Amino acid sequence: MGKKKKKTSTEEELSTDELGITEKKKTTKKKTIKKSSSKKTTKKKKTTKKTTKKSTSKKTKKKTTKKKLEKTDFIQSSCNVGLVGHVDHGKTTLVKALSGTWTEKYSDEINRGITIKLGYAEAAIMQCPNCNLVIAESVANNLRKSKKDQKGMCPKCGTKLNFKRRISFVDAPGHEILMATMLSGASLMDGALLLIAANEICPQPQTREHLAALGIAKIENIIIIQNKVDSVSKEKAIEHYNQIKEFVKGTIAENAPIIPTSAIFNSNIDLISQKIEEIIISPELDYDSEFLFNIARSFDVNRPGSEIDSIHGGVIGGSIITGKISVGEEIEIRPGFRSKDGKYSSIVTTVQTIYEGKNSLNSAKPGGLIAIGTKLDPSLTRTDQLIGNVAGKPSTLPEVQYTVEIEAHLLKEVLGAEEKIAVTPIIKNELIMIVVGTSLSAGMVQNIGKKNTITLKLKRPICALDGSIVAISRRIKNRFRLIGYGYLVS
Ligand SMILES: Nc1nc2c(ncn2[C@@H]2O[C@H](COP(=O)(O)OP(=O)(O)O)[C@@H](O)[C@H]2O)c(=O)[nH]1
Numbered sequence: 029m030g031k032k033k034k035k036t037s038t039e040e041e042l043s044t045d046e047l048g049i050t051e052k053k054k055t056t057k058k059k060t061i062k063k064s065s066s067k068k069t070t071k072k073k074k075t076t077k078k079t080t081k082k083s084t085s086k087k088t089k090k091k092t093t094k095k096k097l098e099k100t101d102f103i104q105s106s107c108n109v110g111l112v113g114h115v116d117h118g119k120t121t122l123v124k125a126l127s128g129t130w131t132e133k134y135s136d137e138i139n140r141g142i143t144i145k146l147g148y149a150e151a152a153i154m155q156c157p158n159c160n161l162v163i164a165e166s167v168a169n170n171l172r173k174s175k176k177d178q179k180g181m182c183p184k185c186g187t188k189l190n191f192k193r194r195i196s197f198v199d200a201p202g203h204e205i206l207m208a209t210m211l212s213g214a215s216l217m218d219g220a221l222l223l224i225a226a227n228e229i230c231p232q233p234q235t236r237e238h239l240a241a242l243g244i245a246k247i248e249n250i251i252i253i254q255n256k257v258d259s260v261s262k263e264k265a266i267e268h269y270n271q272i273k274e275f276v277k278g279t280i281a282e283n284a285p286i287i288p289t290s291a292i293f294n295s296n297i298d299l300i301s302q303k304i305e306e307i308i309i310s311p312e313l314d315y316d317s318e319f320l321f322n323i324a325r326s327f328d329v330n331r332p333g334s335e336i337d338s339i340h341g342g343v344i345g346g347s348i349i350t351g352k353i354s355v356g357e358e359i360e361i362r363p364g365f366r367s368k369d370g371k372y373s374s375i376v377t378t379v380q381t382i383y384e385g386k387n388s389l390n391s392a393k394p395g396g397l398i399a400i401g402t403k404l405d406p407s408l409t410r411t412d413q414l415i416g417n418v419a420g421k422p423s424t425l426p427e428v429q430y431t432v433e434i435e436a437h438l439l440k441e442v443l444g445a446e447e448k449i450a451v452t453p454i455i456k457n458e459l460i461m462i463v464v465g466t467s468l469s470a471g472m473v474q475n476i477g478k479k480n481t482i483t484l485k486l487k488r489p490i491c492a493l494d495g496s497i498v499a500i501s502r503r504i505k506n507r508f509r510l511i512g513y514g515y516l517v518s
């Protein structure tokens with residue numbers, strides 16, 4: 029048991045590193061070390077002390093200016109680009125090639141070599157003022173001829189690149205048992221890269237299922253990445269390209285560009301960043317509606333044995349759907365916590381910090397994934413306990429629903445399984461799993477009404493706006509498989 033607990037806290041640390049929360053603590057730690065080492069040296073080297081002090085203070089000054097600049101100049105990501113597709117087709121490797129970040133950080137993920145949680149990374153998209161080349165910053169830096177060459181330069185003409193926009197990547201798990209996580213990730217995406225590995229026949233089951241999920245979430249800005257072309261002959265790559273063309277015919281991705289790539293050898297990554305800029309346009313942001321935040325992750329960012337004074341409150345991670353939020357404002361989280369009688373009660377707390385990656389913000393708007401530090405007891409946010417909740421300004425959120433009505437539309441066949449299985453109509457007393465936003469729940473069908481409207485009594489209530497898109501899955505041979513979608517009706 030003890031061992032297990034320890035593992036959890038390491039995982040928590042890792043995940044918060046990913047969102048940049050531990051950054052502050054690390055600096056504090058460094059400072060303390062510095063302090064004590066300087067104390068030690070005072071007595072011994074009095075003469076050299078002055079010069080050392082001077083240079084250190086200069087260094088610190090430089091660092092502070094840089095930090096300040098980062099804080100005020102930082103521009104939040106304006107959209108979330110999803111990476112979807114069958115397991116092992118190279119999604120996580122491609123995120124690394126595009127952003128420089130390896131999103132798998134949990135010990136379970138590292139040991140098993142698969143993505144389990146939604147991964148997160150961000151990239152600055154740059155443009156050359158001379159030749160107009162558009163490229164992700166880390167891709168441009170990777171294309172330098174020598175590591176000694178200056179960073180931030182155009183790989184084509186050598187001119188200093190200008191900042192264009194920042195984008196976030198949402199790395200979805202491709203394993204069939206993690207479909208619910210993929211679906212909640214899809215609710216945050218503004219566009220997607222669909223990865224299809226050239227060394228396997230197209231389509232694989234989750235290639236089909238993930239493309240259907242994009243269709244359900246109405247994500248139309250899609251780029252198809254034909255990955256691992258390094259591992260097949262030219263003839264095989266052309267044959268595979270034709271399989272892709274055939275597979276996407278009549279789907280939402282019919283006209284999506286197909287880019288042959290080798291994520292592992294960094295080939296054509298520059299072309300992908302250009303296509304992202306062309307096709308995955310940042311959506312128009314809705315600042316005027318009430319603040320609404322979908323919680324996709326939640327953390328306890330404290331290391332074991334932290335001093336009481338240095339304990340940080342619970343952190344929630346996710347995307348702002350509408351409106352704005354600033355440090356110091358109150359928020360309400362719904363459905364909140366389950367009490368003994370089975371009812372849920374919402375939680376009200378105050379925003380203490382806002383981070384995007386390692387950058388601290390005073391306020392945030394819709395766009396990429398952010399982390400909100402609150403005054404909550406961190407044990408309440410530990411190990412993703414608040415996934416699927418929503419946050420808003422107090423008393424502005426929709427009512428919590430224990431029973432929902434869904435206008436359901438079923439697919440013709442189950443897409444996520446190897447074999448072909450027809451989707452039969454939903455029946456009374458059937459167990460159905462739903463994903464609404466980042467929220468996952470299941471319930472028994474109580475009634476089937478007109479227009480295929482099903483009434484579900486949920487095991488865990490949800491808080492969502494009327495008309496929200498619902499992904500519907502049913503258990504088929506011990507796995508929940510996507511069978512359709514619908515809309516919440518009141
Ligand atoms: N040959 C080759 N292998 C790749 C390429 N991209 C990824 N891989 C390998 O494929 C495996 C799965 O990659 P990963 O990014 O974890 O796939 P994911 O499950 O889709 O996230 C890893 O061993 C990668 O090193 C590629 O372009 N070419």
Ligand SMILES: [Mg+2]
Binds near residue numbers: 119120142
């Ligand atoms: Mg992965």
